[in-house]
Structures are given as C-alpha cells and as structure tokens.
Amino acid sequence: MLIKKQTGIEIPSSEITPEHIYRTRRQFMKSAVALAGGVLLASCAPRAEETAMEESTAVPPTTTPKTEPATTTAARATADELGDPLNTFEQITNYNNYYEFTTDKEEVAKLAKDFPTSPWQIEVGGMVNKPQTFSIDDLRAFEQEERIYRLRCVEAWSMIIPWMGFPLAKLLQAVEPTADAKYVRFETILDPDNMPGQRSPWFNWPYVEGLRLDEAMNDLTLMATGLYGKELMPQSGAPLRLVVPWKYGFKSIKSIVKIDLVDKMPVSLWMDSAPNEYGFYANVNPEVDHPRWSQATERRIGELGRRETLMFNGYAEQVAYLYDGMDLRANF
Ligand code: MTE
Numbered sequence: 001m002l003i004k005k006q007t008g009i010e011i012p013s014s015e016i017t018p019e020h021i022y023r024t025r026r027q028f029m030k031s032a033v034a035l036a037g038g039v040l041l042a043s044c045a046p047r048a049e050e051t052a053m054e055e056s057t058a059v060p061p062t063t064t065p066k067t068e069p070a071t072t073t074a075a076r077a078t079a080d081e082l083g084d085p086l087n088t089f090e091q092i093t094n095y096n097n098y099y100e101f102t103t104d105k106e107e108v109a110k111l112a113k114d115f116p117t118s119p120w121q122i123e124v125g126g127m128v129n130k131p132q133t134f135s136i137d138d139l140r141a142f143e144q145e146e147r148i149y150r151l152r153c154v155e156a157w158s159m160i161i162p163w164m165g166f167p168l169a170k171l172l173q174a175v176e177p178t179a180d181a182k183y184v185r186f187e188t189i190l191d192p193d194n195m196p197g198q199r200s201p202w203f204n205w206p207y208v209e210g211l212r213l214d215e216a217m218n219d220l221t222l223m224a225t226g227l228y229g230k231e232l233m234p235q236s237g238a239p240l241r242l243v244v245p246w247k248y249g250f251k252s253i254k255s256i257v258k259i260d261l262v263d264k265m266p267v268s269l270w271m272d273s274a275p276n277e278y279g280f281y282a283n284v285n286p287e288v289d290h291p292r293w294s295q296a297t298e299r300r301i302g303e304l305g306r307r308e309t310l311m312f313n314g315y316a317e318q319v320a321y322l323y324d325g326m327d328l329r330a331n332f
Pocket of ligand 1: 092095096097098099100151152153154188207235236237248249250251253254255
C-alpha cells in the first residue's frame with residue numbers, strides 16, 4: 001500500500017414551507033410522509049435519467065478486489081486500486097449532496113460558495129476520559145494522508161475521490177473513549193443564517209450521523225480535510241467531514257462541529273426522516289435494494305452506462321469481518 005503522509009495540512013486559513021401549514025412538527029412529519037410517500041427523500045433518490053439507463057450499455061462487472069485501497073499521492077495517481085480513473089476536481093466539486101444548502105446537486109457549489117468555515121471548532125466529548133475542543137489548527141497535529149476512495153451514493157451514482165485527511169481513530173485515541181462507549185455520534189453545524197436548507201422544516205436539523213465504535217476505529221474511516229491536495233471547499237463539507245467508503249455516501253457527514261462517544265445507537269437524520277428506507281448501518285450492498293430502487297448497479301459520474309455495485313463498495317476485505325454473524329438485510 002502506498003501512503004503519502006505529511007506533517008501539516010494546508011488549511012490556511014428556500015425551499016421554506018410556511019410553518020403555519022403545520023400545527024406541530026409531528027403533524028407535519030405525518031403529512032409529509034402521507035403526502036409524499038417517496039417524496040420526502042426524493043432528492044436522495046436516483047434521477048429519472050439515472051434509473052432509465054439501459055442495462056445493455058452497462059460496463060462489464062468488476063470483480064471483488066484482492067488489493068488494498070489506494071492511499072497514494074493524489075497528484076501522481078490517476079486511478080484507484082481497481083484501475084478505474086479518478087473523477088476530476090470539477091466533477092467532485094460541482095455535483096454534491098448537501099441538503100443544508102439545496103437538494104439540487106448542481107447548485108450546491110454556488111450556494112455554498114461563501115459559507116464561513118473559519119474560525120471553526122470541533123467539540124469531542126461524551127464517554128471519554130479527555131474531552132477536547134479542537135480548532136482547525138489543532139488538527140494539523142494529526143499526520144495527513146492522501147487516500148483514493150470510491151464514494152457510492154445511495155442514489156446509485158458514484159465517484160472516485162482523492163481525499164486528504166487523517167484516520168478518525170487517531171482523533172478518538174486522543175480523547176480516550178471509556179469502556180462504556182459503544183458508538184460515535186457526529187453532528188453538522190447548525191447555522192440557518194448561512195445554510196438556507198436548514199430553514200426548511202423537512203428535516204430535524206442539524207444533520208446527524210453515527211458509527212459503531214469498531215467501525216469508527218477501522219483504518220479506512222477518514223476525517224477528510226481536503227481533496228486533490230487542496231483544502232476542502234464548502235460544498236465538499238469544509239473544513240472537516242467524515243468519509244466512510246464502504247457505506248452509502250450519506251454516512252459521510254459534512255462540516256462537523258460535534259463528535260460524541262455514546263452507549264446507545266445514534267439516530268441519524270435519515271433514520272429519523274424515513275426509518276423504513278434508511279437504517280443505521282447503510283453498508284453498500286448490491287443484494288439489498290432500496291425500497292424504491294435497485295442497488296445492484298450504479299452510474300459512475302463521467303461514464304456512460306452502469307457498472308455493477310460491489311459488496312461493501314469493494315472494501316469487503318477490510319471491513320466484512322465487522323459484520324460477521326449479522327443479518328445484513330435486517331441491519332440495513
Ligand atoms: N452531510 C451533510 N451535513 N449534509 C448532507 O446533505 N449529504 C450526504 C453526505 N454528507 C450530506 C452530508 C450524501 S447523501 C452524500 S452522497 C455525500 O455527502 C455527498 O458528498 P459529496 O457532495 O462530497 O460528493
């Protein structure tokens with residue numbers, strides 16, 4: 001495995017639905033589900049053109065990898081460990097999911113352009129011996145690596161992204177989780193003044209995600225601070241986001257301000273919004289369809305046709321053991 005490490009990181013630095021329509025939040029959620037069925041997460045659904053792709057144009061299936069994920073120098077690498085080319089910087093930063101701004105993937109970059117990401121603090125606490133608040137400067141102490149990961153969105157599109165960051169395990173080790181800690185809960189900033197999407201009542205903001213502690217400690221789990229050797233841009237979740245490459249992209253929570261070690265399974269924003277469609281684990285699994293579409297294939301951004309989705313997004317060798325004995329249909 002090729003690894004590039006560096007000691008410092010280059011971080012220099014409305015769709016508003018009128019409230020009166022809904023008497024209470026509970027009533028609102030009920031009416032949203034009743035009205036929409038699938039509309040609630042329509043924006044987390046594949047676009048018509050994606051689902052309409054002809055199977056006949058599909059790219060030949062890729063086999064389960066026997067190699068380590070690429071962790072090489074992004075500037076030099078042009079492909080992941082399976083030999084597929086990286087997506088371009090333009091593709092990665094102009095086709096985004098970031099509901100705090102908009103549900104239109106091609107508008108996120110424009111709307112997030114001036115989002116203030118400095119100063120910024122990340123509070124890490126809960127069941128730990130050494131709770132700490134980190135500034136972005138403090139994060140420079142964690143040795144940075146470049147890692148090339150596939151990102152597979154639950155909407156059945158994917159990209160290959162050369163991230164820069166450090167293993168979440170390093171951050172967790174610094175705060176010393178207690179023996180009672182079983183899960184890690186992550187929270188995005190709550191800033192409706194600067195995030196127009198957070199003024200929408202469709203979701204219980206802020207965005208929340210969670211991992212089991214052993215998933216969080218897995219070496220693949222990355223705190224990303226940059227991509228393509230540059231610091232993260234707001235649309236990608238600046239200044240700090242999670243990247244969990246074997247799980248659907250929605251687990252990779254952006255613009256994190258709070259991390260808590262807890263003993264109960266956290267309820268994520270998606271579990272809260274549509275528990276029948278989104279579970280806690282969200283492991284990429286071509287054998288378990290989303291209730292509204294197949295997960296067997298995906299569209300790689302920049303490619304025509306579709307390619308087969310790989311179990312655990314191609315990272316089974318590194319992570320399958322985490323789920324030994326678990327029913328992956330029940331724990332979706
Ligand atoms: N994090 C926050 N805070 N808000 C979001 O809307 N969208 C998720 C995830 N992280 C999201 C988020 C989804 S659905 C995906 S697929 C990825 O971010 C997309 O990451 P990208 O825009 O960098 O490709």
